[in-house]
Amino acid sequence: MSRGRILLLSAPDNRLEAMLGALKRKGFEIEAGIGRAALSLLEAQPFDAALLDLEQPDGIEICEELKEESTDLPVIVLTRRGTLEMAIRSMRAGAYDYLFHPLRIEAVSIAIDRAVQHRRMRRELRKLRRVVIGPTGFEGLIGTSSAMQELYELLEQVAESEASVLVCGETGVGKELVAQAIHQKSGRREGPFIAVNCAAVPGTLLESELFGHVRGAFTDARSSRAGLFAQASGGTLFFDEIGEMPMSLQPKLLRALQQRSARPVGSDREVAFDIRVIAATNLDLEAAIENRQFRRDLYFRLNVIQVDVPPLRSRSNDILILARHFLRHAATRAKKSAEGLSQEAARRLIEYPWPGNVRELENSMERAVALCRGQEVTLAMLPIRIRDYRASHVLLTAEVPEHLVPMSVIEERYIRRVLVAVGGKRGEAARILGFDRKTLYRKLIRYGIEK
Ligand SMILES: Nc1ncnc2c1ncn2[C@@H]1O[C@H](COP(=O)(O)OP(=O)(O)O)[C@@H](O)[C@H]1O
Ligand SMILES: [Mg+2]
Structure with missing residues (x-):
């Protein structure tokens, strides 16, 4: 150089x-x-x-x-x-x-x-x-782990384009917040952000919900109504749980996205709209395509850029930052004086693998604040599954069946432990574990373990 x-x-x-x-x-x-x-x-x-x-x-x-x-x-x-x-x-x-x-x-x-x-x-x-706007996060997203930093950088780039975005991730990781952050960073921030949950609206109503209907289009249609496409015009339309979109409606959605116009139910006139589309899913859409539950052409239309939101357990640096944020928030709302976590509670929060991700953490902190009489949230105020969660050294000595866990849980914890012990050097970790490097990499990806 x-x-x-x-x-x-x-x-x-x-x-x-x-x-x-x-x-x-x-x-x-x-x-x-x-x-x-x-x-x-x-x-x-x-x-x-x-x-x-x-x-x-x-x-x-x-x-x-x-x-x-x-x-x-x-x-x-x-x-x-x-x-x-x-x-x-x-x-x-x-x-x-x-x-x-x-x-x-x-x-x-x-x-x-x-x-x-x-x-x-x-x-x-x-x-x-440019990327890290506040000391704790980015556009309403909290977290400073390297996985989140990478995400923020990607969001920044994605926001500049008009391309459709597919946000993927487990439930509760913050997919909707990610969609909002993209909207807020984009040239459409002055326009509306409209979210539709494809799983919550019955399939029969979804078409008129999206495209609107004219008076008399069906029995209950006493007056005409604009759909969400029209309402979101000039802004962003967010399709949450897109994997639940009924097969029957998928061709109409695809056509609307391609033509940038659609016909309200019962109308013969096309109405044009100007929207940016973001969709989110916690399903493996590729598998859904194989099973003929999702159309490949629609998938390609939606997934111009894919954004993967990492699970909370793979960014443990963020757990306490988020916990304190939710704690303060809940305390203010409930007019409580809770303001911190006991050492034990904090340690348990970090150990717990958070299958429900940020949402589960948010709910747990709300509950803890409701139970809290003093200034500190203690172990006793955490939900029982978290309180009783056994760290790996306890797992290995557990005797009652309720405390025994699948092999993969042990494996994940042990790999993490070895990585910490060797200062993150993967070659050395692989040698100790008796894996070849490829096997180790595969497992790191599978368990969402960070560099
Ligand atoms: N990084 C984050 N910072 C702050 N709050 C978050 C974050 N991720 C998720 N949340 C909160 O957790 C809850 C679940 O997020 P949501 O976007 O609905 O998840 P998903 O759509 O992936 O299931 C929401 O209340 C959201 O505000
Ligand atoms: Mg959601």
Whole structure:
């Protein structure tokens, strides 16, 4: 890799040829030009830093123009010792550093390295700032685990496009919140966000619910009514539990999405709409397609971009952050003074595998707050399945059948434990476990274990 792409703007009477050659030999990529004319090189390719010889007419102006063209390009100015004032003026004009003639090649390359680093760091920072908006999450989603950071980054990109999104994940992981976050980040944020739960609306009513109906279309239709497609126009329509969409309605939905228009029930007029579609499912739709319960063409239409929301047990760093959030929320609502978790309660929350994900955690904290008389939620206030959950060392010594568990539970816990012991080094973990690497990777994916 190059040490950095550098733009050299030299003075007409001093082309700094010797320095140019020396820097190239040190591994920098350099494009050079004379004075203001060199500014045009900025258009073609980005640079990591610029060197500007101030010993030329308009030196300061050129520095200003450079900064205008490329705001975060660090500019190192080269000047004579007698003209410190020039150096100061150039710093005001946005220069990053200055060096005095005669130039020592070592000093120049150190200054460039620093500038390049600075620029790369600023870029990284900007990326981070763009993604993590609050200290605890992103657009209503709470969690700072690496799995969630990755998710936020993906959501940011997805929001910019108009493509259909399929949000996949176990129940209670936050699929609806994810859909809302995409909407809030998109150009449609001023428009409506309308959610329809395909499992909750009886199949017979779903068509008129979606597309609307005209008066007299069926027995109960005393007046005409606009459907959700019309109501969501200009915004986002969210199909929750899309896997429950009746087979009979799927071709109509597909047609509507392709044509961007649909006919209300009982009408012969097409009504156009302008919506962005997000769908969510906790089912394996590919399997549903195999079983002829879901249409492949509709699946492809909906799944232009797939967003997978990780289960809570694979991001245990988020558990306590979420628990405290729900605790505070429930306490405020119930006007209770509960504000923290006992050590034991916190430890149990982290150990428990959360099959119901964030929703289960939310419900558990609500319940705990309702039972809480003091300021601290203790083990006794947690639901019994969580309170009685046995960590792996207890599992191995359990004797009563109710406390015995499937082999996979033991395996998952043991793999986690080995990974922690070897500091996450997978090769070493595989060796200890007696798996080949491939087998270990497969199991890591299956159990949702993070890097
Ligand atoms: N990352 C999160 N941060 C805060 N609350 C969350 C998060 N994920 C889920 N929730 C909450 O948990 C509950 C379940 O989320 P929901 O989006 O309905 O899950 P799903 O649709 O995947 O079943 C909701 O009350 C939601 O507000
Ligand atoms: Mg849901």
